[in-house]
Amino acid sequence: MNIYKALWQNALMYILYFIILFITGTIGYVIIEDYTALEALFMTTITLSTVGYSETKPLHDAGRIFTILCRPKIG
DSSP: OHHHHHHHHHHHHHHHHHHHHHHHHHHHHHHHHOOOHHHHHHHHHHHHTTOOOOOSSOOOHHHHHHHHHHSOOOO
16 A cells, blocks of 8 residues: 555645646746736646647747746656
8 A cells, every 4th residue: 555655645746746837837927927817827838738839929038038947847
């Protein structure tokens, strides 16, 4: 049973990690780029999922730097 507990703890850690990234990304875009909450969530989603669809509005230099730093680095 210990292996299942360890797997569950690891899964929860990664879920928490992605929740924190989504919250941080959304708040960052709202503050840096003056996006609405929905636009910021959309930008965060396409950035973290690496879809790279397109920006909702053109990004400023600060927003581009934030996008670069916001990318997950797993593995």
